[in-house]
C-alpha cells in the first residue's frame with residue numbers, strides 16, 4: 001500500500017493536490033482513500049492531506065503515521081513543529097519538497113538520510129496569484145516520483161478535478177502539473193517503495209486517560225480569562241511580511257491600523273507599529289497605505305535581515 | 315469608546331480591543347468588520363455566536379474577546395440572546411449586579427444562519443422586541459464548511475455546491491427588507507471598507523433600545539477566490555458599483571447613507587473574484603453581466619426615488 005502525506009498552508013491547494021493524485025491512482029486501477037485534514041486553521045495555517053492507495057481493498061483508517069512519501073508545498077513548514085512534516089518518517093520514506101535549495105542541503109540541515117527530491121520554486125511566494133497552481137504542480141511531481149502513474153492518467157485526473165473551473169485555469173494547472181511530472185521523471189533517481197500492511201495484533205492501545213463523566217459546570221470547556229488568543233502566534237502563517245518605511249509614512253488617519261483585519265497595527269508615539277507575532281501577512285495594509293509606505297518583503301528575507309541585525313547588535 | 319462621537323476618519327480608534335491570534339483566514343473581511351465594531355461597542359458585551367467561521371474565534375482555551383461568548387447551534391443564536399438578556403434583567407432587578415455592570419447582548423452569525431436557518435428565531439426575537447444587537451457578517455455562502463451556497467449567495471457566483479460552471483442560478487435574498495418589515499428599532503448595512511459609515515451606525519444604534527440589526531458584507535478571500543490583500547479594495551468596489559448599498563432603517567424609514575453618483579460598472583467588482591471568473595473566461599458572457607448590472611441599476615433608480 002502507498003501511504004502519502006501532503007503538507008501545505010491553507011490556500012496552497014494541497015487538498016486539490018491530494019484529490020488529483022488520488023484520482024490518478026484510481027484511474028490506474030488502485031483502490032484509493034483520500035482525505036484532507038484541517039480544523040480551525042485557515043488560509044496560511046499548516047494543513048495536511050492523506051492518500052492511501054492499494055491494489056487490494058483498504059481496511060486501514062485514520063491519519064497516516066508512517067508515510068512512504070511526504071510532499072511539502074512550502075519549505076518554510078519543515079522547521080515548524082506544528083506542521084509535523086517529518087513525523088513518522090522511516091528510512092525509505094521519500095520527501096518531495098518545493099524549495100530552491102537542493103536535497104543534499106536539506107538532508108544535511110535536517111540530519112537525515114532520506115531521499116529528498118526538490119521541486120524548484122517559481123516565485124509563487126512573491127506572486128500570490130500563482131499560489132493556487134502549486135497544488136497541481138505538487139500532484140504532478142508526486143506522480144512522477146511514484147513511478148506507477150502515467151502522464152495520461154495525471155492529465156485525465158486534472159481534467160476531472162478541475163474541469164469545472166473553466167478552460168484557462170484547467171490549462172494552466174495541466175501545464176504546471178505535466179511540467180513538474182516530466183522534470184521529476186528526468187532528474188530523480190529515487191523510487192517510492194510501498195509500505196507493507198500493518199497487522200492489527202501488535203497494535204498497542206494508546207495510553208488513554210479515562211475521564212469520568214462530570215457535571216457540565218466542571219467538564220464544559222469554559223475559558224475564564226479574556227484575550228487568551230494572543231497566545232496563538234499566527235505570525236507563523238506569513239510567507240510575505242509587511243514592512244513600514246517610516247520615512248515615507250505620513251501618519252495619515254492610520255488607514256493601515258483600521259483596515260488590518262486582524263487589528264495587529266496599533267499606533268504608538270504617533271507611529272504605526274506592526275505586531276509581527278500575529279500579523280498573518282494578508283498585505284491589506286500594503287495595498288491600502290495611501291503613501292505607499294509599506295512594502296511586501298518575502299518572510300525568509302525579512303527573517304534573514306532580522307537575524308543579521310540581531311547578530312550585529314550582540 | 316462609547317459616548318464619544320466619531321465624525322471624521324481621524325477619530326476612528328487606532329488601538330484595538332479585539333484580541334489577535336484568531337484562526338480566521340488572512341485577509342478575512344468578516345474579522346475586519348468585527349474588530350471595527352468591537353472597538354466601538356467595547357468590552358461590556360456578551361456574544362452569542364451561531365456555528366460558522368466565527369464560532370472558531372473562541373476555541374478552548376483561546377478567545378479574542380474581553381467578555382463572555384456563548385456558542386450556539388446555527389438556528390438559535392437570537393434565542394440564546396433572549397436567555398442572556400432575561401438573566402441580566404433578573405440580576406439587575408434583584409440588585410445582584412449594579413446597573414453599571416449591565417452588558418450589551420450581541421448575536422453574531424454568518425449569512426447561512428441569518429438569511430436561512432436562524433431567520434425564524436430572529437423574527438421571533440423581533441416580535442418580542444428583544445433588546446439586543448445582531449451582527450450578520452455576510453460572506454455569501456457557508457464559508458466554514460467550504461463555501462456551499464446560502465440564500466445570501468449572489469446570482470452567478472460559483473460555490474462548492476455548483477454542479478455546472480454557471481454558478482448560482484438564484485438571487486440574493488433581500489434580508490434588509492425582511493428584517494425592516496418587522497419594524498425593529500434599527501437595521502443597517504455596513505462594510506469594513508467604509509469604517510466611518512460603520513462607526514457612525516454602531517454609535518447610532520447604541521443610543522437605541524430593542525432589536526438593532528446589522529448586515530455587513532464580508533469579502534472572503536477563501537470563499538470568493540481573490541488575493542487576501544484585495545479585501546478592502548473589493549469591499550470598496552462593492553459600494554462604488556452599487557452592488558452593496560449602504561443604508562439604514564429607523565423610525566419607519568429607510569435612508570441610504572452613501573449614494574454614489576457615478577456608479578462604477580459592476581464588472582470591475584466581479585472581475586477580481588474567481589467565483590465570477592466564468593463570466594469573463596473563456597469568453598465574456600455579456601448577457602449575464604448585463605443582467606447583473608440591470609438589477610443594480612433598477613435597485614438604485616427605485617431607491618433614489620424613495621429616499622427623496
Ligand SMILES: Cc1ncc(C[n+]2csc(CCOP(=O)(O)OP(=O)(O)O)c2C)c(N)n1
Nearest residue numbers: 365366367388424425426427455456457458
Ligand atoms: C444545523 C446545522 N447544520 C449544519 C451545520 C454545519 N455547519 C457549521 S458552520 C456551517 C456554515 C455556516 O454558514 P454561515 O452561517 O454563512 O457562516 P460562515 O461559515 O460563512 O461564517 C455549517 C453548514 C451546523 N453546525 N448546524
Ligand code: SF4
Nearest residue numbers: 249250252255256289
Ligand atoms: S497607512 Fe501608511 S501613511 Fe498611514 S499610518 Fe499607515 S503606514 Fe503611515
Ligand code: SF4
Nearest residue numbers: 260279280282283285
Ligand atoms: S499584512 Fe498588514 S493588514 Fe495583514 S495582518 Fe499583517 S499588518 Fe495586518
Ligand code: SF4
Nearest residue numbers: 339342367457534536
Ligand atoms: S472562509 Fe471567509 S469568512 Fe471564513 S474565516 Fe476565511 S475569509 Fe473569513
Ligand SMILES: [Mg+2]
Nearest residue numbers: 424425455457
Ligand atoms: Mg457565510
